[in-house]
Amino acid sequence: MAQLACKVTPRSGKDQVMGVQVASDGSREVALRVTAPPDKGKANKAVCKLIASELGVPKSGVEVKRGDTSHHKILQIACDQGVVDAWMQSLEVLA
Numbered sequence: 369m370a371q372l373a374c375k376v377t378p379r380s381g382k383d384q385v386m387g388v389q390v391a392s393d394g395s396r397e398v399a400l401r402v403t404a405p406p407d408k409g410k411a412n413k414a415v416c417k418l419i420a421s422e423l424g425v426p427k428s429g430v431e432v433k434r435g436d437t438s439h440h441k442i443l444q445i446a447c448d449q450g451v452v453d454a455w456m457q458s459l460e461v462l463a
């Protein structure tokens with residue numbers, strides 16, 4: 369099982385992965401936008417669907433481990449951590 373830190377912006381124009389943000393402490397999180405509102409878990413479902421699509425895993429293989437009601441979430445993904453790390457390396461680093 370792999371983990372992924374992400375920052376989610378709900379109610380966006382489209383579902384998309386924006387890139388990787390690097391915090392002052394050196395931690396990295398993926399910036400995501402989803403069209404779904406943060407209402408009754410709709411945005412969380414959209415996040416899981418988007419990440420599953422990006423990584424080629426089933427939707428049921430992605431779940432919000434921490435941060436259900438926060439913009440900052442930790443996802444648990446049913447794949448090898450190396451796959452997630454390699455995918456993150458391929459993303460644009462945001463300023």
